[in-house]
Amino acid sequence: MDSMGTGPAFGGPDGGEPWHEEPAAPETAFAFEGNWRDFAKIAFTNLLLTIVTLGIYRFWATTRERQYLWSRTRFIDDHLEWTGRGKELFFGFLLATVLIILPFALINMITQGLIFRGNEGVAAGVFIASFLVLFYFSGVARFRALRYRLGRTHWRGIRGGSYDQGFKYGLSHMWKYTVGYLALGLMVPWAMVSLWNERWSAMSFGQLSFRSEADFSPLMKRYLLVYLAPFVLFIAMFALLAAVTFGFGGMENENTALGITVAALTVILMVGVYAGWGIVYLAFYAKYMRIVIGEMKLGENIEFGFHASTKDWLKLIAVDIGLVLVTLGVGYIFLTYRHWKFFITHLEAYGEVDPDALTQSETPMSKHGEGLLDAFDMGAI
């Protein structure tokens, strides 16, 4: 499969005849052309305004950030455009507050009352019911956020969207994760991949539908590592600790030194175990992203790829952590920039696009943003 830029045929910039240019230096279909200095101007003013408005500005801040990031993202010969509004995100947040957060705060209070009255059974019932409702809405939220983002993303004047409201997806989300976890957690990769497929297959860009037909089985080897890593790492840790304790045991009157060494080692090893487990998970996640994006298609002709290796992800996270630590937290405002750049840099598309044949999406557009997703504190794509 050829990459977009070097491909044999795709619509030229004037939208006329397909382009028959000589294959030049390999060029990628997606490129990020922003720089952090420009982004800093946006990020710092956003930070200031968010602080002085006690957080209310954050919806407009997100919009400004996305406008910048999208407009510096080139797909083939033109840039993406973010047409979402701060108002929409704010409205979505209000909606989520009224529909979800307030009722749940109320239910929570009543449940407390029930426990104090000694009606633990009823309280447990209410708790389980509210958990199920939240579980359902977290799926719906994920779906609707993707739909919102596609609907507000324009390329050459064309946007994406979905005809689906995502309410059925919420049910799928529930039962698939339930099955995933019930099988001792072993079917979680299946749930993740099959939900990704379901979500994306309901989306479209212009008149073209997305399709995603990823298979979860290549993920299982790495998932088993994630699954077993805690046991292996803990056993290794205890073995090491035991060895040290035993080694010191040979010497006499070294109890204090031994205590200190063991305590220090325990701390280091605990951190090591968590970091080790994190790295194993990252290896799984890196492959997950490569597989699910790699099996995506838009229309008949466009395919996608994602080429971030575990090492790339590790570097991303390590620099993230370093940046935030060194700047005493201020670096946090650059993380969206870093993550978007990472995503676009490793994203690839293959095939051909005929601009004349790519027509406007007729999917309905919701007036509210990602409120639900915000309420559940969930991430992007």
Place this chain on the structure above:
Amino acid sequence: MTEPVRASWYDGLTARKREGEAVLSGTQLLLHEDGGDETAITLSELRFHEKKAEGPVYTLDHNTGFRLRLHGEVPGDMAARLPSGQLYGHWIDRLGLPKAAALFAVVSAAALAAVYTLPAWLGPMIPQSWERKMGDAMLGDMNNVVCHSPAGDKALARLVNEIDPGRPVTRVDVANIDMVNAVALPGGRVLIFDGLIQGAKSADEVAGVLAHEIGHVRERHVMQALLRQFGLSLLLGGANSDIGSTVFGLASTSYTRSAEAEADDYARERLDDANISPEATAGFFRWLSEKGEGPSWVSYISSHPAPSDRQEKFEAAIEEGRDYRPALTPDEFAALETMCEDDPDVEEFGF
């Protein structure tokens, strides 16, 4: 007609790019496609989208896919009639960033100040009966945590009666919780934790702490704190969406220092009226200050003024040579101490 400007546009229907020239003519913007058709756009429907390095980008009100890009320098007479964009948002752009930021900061500070100060006079305006209903809804009768024994109930009733003769407003119980603490909860409900009774050297000490909590009820501090908490969570929009998630979150909702001082004043007044010596209460605060901050769960200490100051105030209230009487007889105090032990139905309440 203005000077033509090079332009490219998408019509929002297909992804086909069109190139040509744009000119202003009356209330319309005319787009001539090179070697093709002319499209007329009503100027009032045109919206600024963004500023790019090569020139401004416009869109249409009813067609978000429409994109018009002007290339190069836009002549002054044309630029003046084209819509302009937003940088930070409507209001902020109008004022300029520094002014807007300062204005927002002032408004936010005022809102925060209002949330801290308004409850002090809003709280007492909310009828006691409402607070009681709310407290009942939140807490119920707490039968499984509250200790009862015939002798203990009698002793407690006498103690409360001494300190708070207008009792119906306040309901006092001993909770089977092993902490040196006492709380005033919504609905005029006071809980003395069993741990405090076990740790107390005399009934006088319990009386002092009890009088302090009743002070919170009488002065409507609970409602004030609730309102303050509610206002803050509204104000910080979603940052703290867990409104009143746990009762003990509420119980530990801190009162302001002036509320604490008021409750202490009330306690001294009531002890004086009941002819109970404040000495034991002073001793309790001495013990607290010697103990230092103590474990974090001793919220009784953390949200209050320094124990040593309070110790001094209670010490100052002792009248030399006055003939104080003990808050309870030794038998009554003993009944209070064994109240939770003697109650077969009560559960151990853990966190």
